[in-house]
Amino acid sequence: MRHLRRLICLSFLICTGMVLATAIIWWLPIPDELKKPPAGTLTLLDCRGREIAELASPEARTQFPVPLDQMGPWLPRVTVALEDWRFYEHRGIDWRATAAACVRNLRSRHIISGASTITQQLVKLATGRDRRSLSRKLYESIVAGKLERRWSKKRILAEYLNRTSYSNRRIGPEAAARAYFDKPARDLTLSEAIFLAGLPQAPTRLNPWRHPDHATRKYIRSLARLVELGVVTQDQQRLLAQPPKIVHVDPLRLAPHFVDAVVARNPGLRGTVRTTLDLDLQTTIERLAHSHLSALNRHDITQAAVVVVENATGAIRAMVGSENYAVSQINGATQPRSCGSTLKPFVYLNAIDRRLLTAASLLPDTPDAIRDEYADYDPQNYNHRYLGPVRLREALGCSLNVPAVFTLSQLGARPAFYQLEKWGFDFPQGLADYGAGFVLGNAETRLVDLAAAYAGLARGGTAMRAKFLTAEHQPITRIASTEATAIVTDILCDNDARQKSFGTHSPLAFEQRIAAKTGTSSGFRDAWTVGFDKEHTVAVWAGNFDGHPMRDTFAVRAATPLWAAVMQELLRRDHPLDPPMENERLVRREICKTTGLLPSRFSLATLSELFLAGTEPREDSADYFASDGKLLLPDAYSRWCASRDNTIGAHVRSDFRITNPPRNARYQIDPVQPPSKQMIELTAALGGEVKWFVNSVPLLPQRDGRFFWRLAAGEWNVRAVGRGQFAEEKITVDGTTD
Numbered sequence: 001m002r003h004l005r006r007l008i009c010l011s012f013l014i015c016t017g018m019v020l021a022t023a024i025i026w027w028l029p030i031p032d033e034l035k036k037p038p039a040g041t042l043t044l045l046d047c048r049g050r051e052i053a054e055l056a057s058p059e060a061r062t063q064f065p066v067p068l069d070q071m072g073p074w075l076p077r078v079t080v081a082l083e084d085w086r087f088y089e090h091r092g093i094d095w096r097a098t099a100a101a102c103v104r105n106l107r108s109r110h111i112i113s114g115a116s117t118i119t120q121q122l123v124k125l126a127t128g129r130d131r132r133s134l135s136r137k138l139y140e141s142i143v144a145g146k147l148e149r150r151w152s153k154k155r156i157l158a159e160y161l162n163r164t165s166y167s168n169r170r171i172g173p174e175a176a177a178r179a180y181f182d183k184p185a186r187d188l189t190l191s192e193a194i195f196l197a198g199l200p201q202a203p204t205r206l207n208p209w210r211h212p213d214h215a216t217r218k219y220i221r222s223l224a225r226l227v228e229l230g231v232v233t234q235d236q237q238r239l240l241a242q243p244p245k246i247v248h249v250d251p252l253r254l255a256p257h258f259v260d261a262v263v264a265r266n267p268g269l270r271g272t273v274r275t276t277l278d279l280d281l282q283t284t285i286e287r288l289a290h291s292h293l294s295a296l297n298r299h300d301i302t303q304a305a306v307v308v309v310e311n312a313t314g315a316i317r318a319m320v321g322s323e324n325y326a327v328s329q330i331n332g333a334t335q336p337r338s339c340g341s342t343l344k345p346f347v348y349l350n351a352i353d354r355r356l357l358t359a360a361s362l363l364p365d366t367p368d369a370i371r372d373e374y375a376d377y378d379p380q381n382y383n384h385r386y387l388g389p390v391r392l393r394e395a396l397g398c399s400l401n402v403p404a405v406f407t408l409s410q411l412g413a414r415p416a417f418y419q420l421e422k423w424g425f426d427f428p429q430g431l432a433d434y435g436a437g438f439v440l441g442n443a444e445t446r447l448v449d450l451a452a453a454y455a456g457l458a459r460g461g462t463a464m465r466a467k468f469l470t471a472e473h474q475p476i477t478r479i480a481s482t483e484a485t486a487i488v489t490d491i492l493c494d495n496d497a498r499q500k501s502f503g504t505h506s507p508l509a510f511e512q513r514i515a516a517k518t519g520t521s522s523g524f525r526d527a528w529t530v531g532f533d534k535e536h537t538v539a540v541w542a543g544n545f546d547g548h549p550m551r552d553t554f555a556v557r558a559a560t561p562l563w564a565a566v567m568q569e570l571l572r573r574d575h576p577l578d579p580p581m582e583n584e585r586l587v588r589r590e591i592c593k594t595t596g597l598l599p600s601r602f603s604l605a606t607l608s609e610l611f612l613a614g615t616e617p618r619e620d621s622a623d624y625f626a627s628d629g630k631l632l633l634p635d636a637y638s639r640w641c642a643s644r645d646n647t648i649g650a651h652v653r654s655d656f657r658i659t660n661p662p663r664n665a666r667y668q669i670d671p672v673q674p675p676s677k678q679m680i681e682l683t684a685a686l687g688g689e690v691k692w693f694v695n696s697v698p699l700l701p702q703r704d705g706r707f708f709w710r711l712a713a714g715e716w717n718v719r720a721v722g723r724g725q726f727a728e729e730k731i732t733v734d735g736t737t738d
Contacts, residue, residue, distance in 0.1 A: 030147060033126040038065045038162050039270040041175070041251075044259060046279040047315070047470060053259045054251035057270075061169035062179065062251050068158040071173045071185045074193035076157055081231045082197050082222055084118040087157070091148045093117060093141050119147055122160040166196055167203040180208055182249045190236070191219075191244045198222040208246045219243040255282050257321025257331040261448075262468050274470045276315035281308060284569055285318040292562040293323050300551045301527075301558055304542045305332030306566060307451040307466075311458040311537055314467045314474055316448070322545075330545050336428050336444035337526045337541060340519025340555065341399045343420060345457065345488050347439050348396050350419050351407050352612065353484035359491060360596030360609045360617065362389045363403035366640040370402060373409040374436050382520070382554065386645045387500070389633060391596045393609070396488070397497025399518065401440050408439050422479050423453040423463045441521045450530055451539035457492075457515070458532040458577075461485035486580040487610045489515050492531065493577060506556055507564040512576030514567060518555040525549055527558035531567065534575040538566045585613050592621040594631060601705060602629055626651055627690050627707070628659045628683030651685035656725045659683045661718060663729050669711055671736040682707040682718065690722040 041062045042055040054062050068076055080087045116124065123143045147156065166176035173185040176196050181188065188196070198218040199206050208215045223240055226232040232240070253259065258277055263269065289304050308318040321331035351357040365387045370377065379401040387400065395403035408416055417431045417438060427434070427443045434442045452466040461480035491497055492515035495504065502508055508516045508529075516531030525547050530539040542559040543550060550558055582588055588610055592603040597617045599606045602625035626632050631650040633641060638652045651659075660683040661667075670678060682692050682699070692699040692707045695717050701707050709718075713735030719728045 030143060030150070031123065031126050033128075034122070034147070034159070038063060038172070040065050040272075042263075042269050043272045044262060045272060045274045046277045046282075047274065047317070048278070049274065050279050051252055052255055052275065052277060052279065053253040055253075055259070055263065056169070056251070060171040060175070062175040063162075063171035064174035064178075065162040065172060066174045066185060068154055068161075071158075071161060072188040072193065074190045075173050075185060075188055075196060076161065078190075078193045078197040078222075078226065078231065079161065080118070080157065081226055081229050083121070083200075085229055087118050088153055090117060091145060093120070093145060118160050119156050122156060122163065123147065125160070125163045164200045165203045166199045167207045168209060179249050180246050181244065182247050189244065190232075191240045191242075194222050194226065194232075194240070195219045195244055195246075209248055212246065215246075216243050254279065255319065256325040256329075257333060258282070258316070258319040258468075260321075260329070261319065261331060261334055265468060276310075276313075276317065276467050276470055276472075277319070278317040282318045282320075285320050285566060288565045288569065289320045289562060290323065292565065295561075296558070298550075298553075300544070300548060301542055301553065302544050303328070303332055304540065304559070304562060305447050306541075306562065307333050307448050307539045308566065308570070309451045309455045309466055309537045309539075311455045311532060311535060314452060314455060314464040315470070316451075316466050316468055317536065319448070328545065332541055332545070333447045335545075336446050337543070338441050338521035339443060339445040339450065340441040340521045340526060340528050341401075341404070342445075342450055342517055342519035342528050342530055343425075343439055343441070343443070344396060344399065344404045345492060345517055346420055346423055346453070347404060347407055347411065347416055348392060348491075349457075349461075349480050349484055349488045350416060351411055352392075352487055353480045354411070355612060355615055356410050357392055357407065358596070358609075358611050358615045358617075359391070359393045359487050360591050360611070361392045362596050363392055363395050363406055364388070364636065364640075365390050365395065365400050365402045366637060367402075368639055369636070370405050370409055374405065377405070377436050379405050379437070379440055382501075386640060386643075388637060388640050388646060388648070388650060389595075389631070391593075393491050393494065393497045394500065396491050397494055397499075398501035399498070400501075404439050405436055408436055413438075419479070422477065423456060424449050424465055425453060441519060441526075447528075447539050447541045450528070451537050454515075454517075454530050454532055454539065455537040457485055457489055458534070458537055481585075481612075483583075483586040483612055486586060487612070489577065490580050490610055492517055502556060507560040508556065510564075510567070510576075512571065513579065514571075514576060516560075516563070518560060520555045520558075523549050524552055524554070527553065527555035529555055529559040529563035531563065532577075533567065533571060534577055536570050536574055538563055538570065540566070580610060587611050587613050587616055589616045591617060592624075595621040595624045597621040597624065600625070604629075626659065626683060626685040628681075628685070630659065630685065632685065656720075656722070656727055657685050658718060658720050658727045658729045659685050661729060661731050665729070665731045667711055667731065667733045669713060669733060669736050675710055678711045679708045680711065682709055682720070684720040684722070684727060690720050693719040693721070 041057060041060060041064060044052045046052050120141060162172040165171055168179065170176045170179045177183055177185040177188055181192050205211060206215045206218050223237055227234060227237050255277055262275060285306050289306055293304055303323050306320040307316060310317050319333050321333045322328045367386060381401050390400060390403060413436050414431055425445050426449060448466050456463045460482040461478060462476050463479045464476045465474045467474055493513045495509045514531055514533055519528035525543055527542045527550065540559045540563040580586060588608050590599060590606050591597060591609045592599045593605040593607050598620040600620040600622040603621055624632055631648060632653045633650050635652055635654050640646060641650050641652050661680055684690050694709055699707055699709060711733050713733050715732050717728060717730055719726060
């Protein structure tokens with residue numbers, strides 16, 4: 001009876017233990033790390049799928065998970081033979097190997113062998129165990145058994161191989177094959193597979209690059225073991241006696257500044273990611289940038305940066321951040337720098353779109369034009385000269401400073417500043433820090449943002465941030481009308497409009513319609529050129545990262561030649577811009593080149609100008625010319641008219657005076673010439689109709705409206721009357737002498 005009770009108790013304990021064990025196995029979850037596939041090394045591809053860079057992670061220098069059938073025919077088979085040759089027979093635990101290991105451990109009185117199966121090692125790799133303990137061993141055994149019931153052997157083996165270290169932080173067969181044999185894992189030979197299969201047992205000690213002799217001895221032992229197991233024949237052993245040749249292949253890293261920018265913007269990227277970069281174009285731009293700096297051969301111009309953006313998509317197709325990444329990792333394409341005059345087109349666009357100005361509007365380029373609005377600000381042009389009255393087209397084309405600030409005063413500095421921010425300019429400081437000078441370059445901007453904004457002009461007035469990844473989505477926002485943008489773009493293409501500042505044969509001059517704008521920051525610290533054709537926008541910066549001046553060198557010499565070289569390269573496939581087409585919202589008118597109004601008899605030259613419908617001029621230019629054909633200007637131009645910059649002989653409108661004949665003029669009648677040939681033209685500095693009197697006798701105008709008086713001996717009083725004003729001069733005419 002007592003024996004029966006003991007038997008019942010023992011049976012109960014056994015059953016309870018089995019139930020508990022079953023419960024533990026049932027409830028013990030598979031580690032989360034095994035439920036997720038290995039993230040792998042971040043691999044960046046260009047827009048056509050070509051590899052740019054492989055970037056290390058905290059877990060691995062390189063790791064490229066691949067399916068089992070992409071590991072070649074030998075490596076999985078050799079690994080199973082060397083690591084767990086009864087892998088396809090057991091259910092997660094190799095009891096025979098475990099028993100043998102226990103015997104060895106007991107004999108040595110410490111743990112020297114664990115007899116872990118591939119499944120158990122997979123659990124160990126996934127959970128990160130680094131020390132041997134009975135509890136961890138039990139846990140791995142239980143999870144391995146559970147894993148065997150849920151996963152196929154093929155999946156277990158693939159997961160194990162993709163998580164195994166092959167030394168030098170190369171995780172998985174694909175990473176190891178690329179690093180040591182410069183080939184994918186699927187192309188591994190038998191000897192290469194045997195070599196790799198032995199490395200996981202001691203990755204540090206068997207490092208093929210640091211300890212090639214240890215790795216070679218391991219290869220020989222592995223080969224002998226495979227012969228024992230019948231995986232390799234003795235004939236094959238003799239053929240494979242020499243280990244394979246090891247190479248040292250580091251991960252690819254092209255376009256390093258672009259790669260750095262991608263990682264900085266997207267710190268959580270994993271796996272294989274396609275970027276917007278065009279590797280062929282990138283290589284070409286890098287070569288052109290290096291050649292440009294070499295050709296300059298200037299110690300005071302040491303760096304250049306280039307960004308190429310595709311207009312339609314905002315995709316960055318090329319980015320060069322410095323002359324040499326190995327020397328300087330500073331990325332000139334993403335560093336804020338004083339932007340010179342490159343913001344001016346957006347300010348003029350705003351004024352045109354709001355119908356405050358037109359491309360034909362006369363703007364003052366004089367020293368005192370903005371002193372009433374900005375008393376403490378005194379902008380000057382690069383040549384310290386002033387052109388007086390200039391049409392907006394010329395003011396933008398020649399990049400004049402005073403007209404730009406005058407336009408800003410018409411818009412209001414704060415609204416204009418906010419409008420620039422809508423284009424994607426992220427200024428490091430606020431308007432209060434920059435003042436009105438932000439329009440001339442006091443504000444800092446990034447080259448990549450500048451390129452994106454000008455690409456918005458190429459799209460007809462829509463803003464969109466530059467894209468680094470093909471899967472990236474950037475919203476598009478309309479900032480300006482298509483028609484106003486077409487006018488500004490046309491100005492940026494007009495080589496005649498910039499002729500007074502840049503000449504006719506500058507690097508900006510293209511036979512095709514290409515938009516372009518330069519900018520030079522104060523102190524000659526930054527030189528910029530940015531422009532676009534139909535497909536791409538190119539932005540170039542040149543200077544020094546430490547802010548050292550470029551010795552009075554303007555952008556047209558420091559940056560524009562590189563910009564032009566890149567644009568010429570693009571035009572091999574790209575197209576020039578189409579000319580603007582008239583429609584119900586965009587019209588053309590013939591205007592007086594001097595005044596921007598409709599032509600009159602005084603207009604020496606005319607040109608065709610674009611206008612938003614309803615803003616075209618209605619008056620002709622007659623009232624802006626004196627009868628002598630000289631330009632008449634408002635009183636605001638009085639100081640300029642009196643200066644040496646007034647090379648056109650313009651008059652101030654309020655200064656009504658006779659300009660011909662000169663004061664106290666004396667004439668001599670020629671006895672040879674007929675009287676009809678001895679006449680003087682009467683002109684005055686007054687626009688509009690002028691009536692002339694000589695000794696109170698009125699004169700009649702000629703058919704063309706001009707006034708002439710035939711010389712006659714005597715003293716004469718010449719009087720001009722117009723607009724309620726009059727002017728008089730006395731002249732003397734000597735008669736003929738015998």
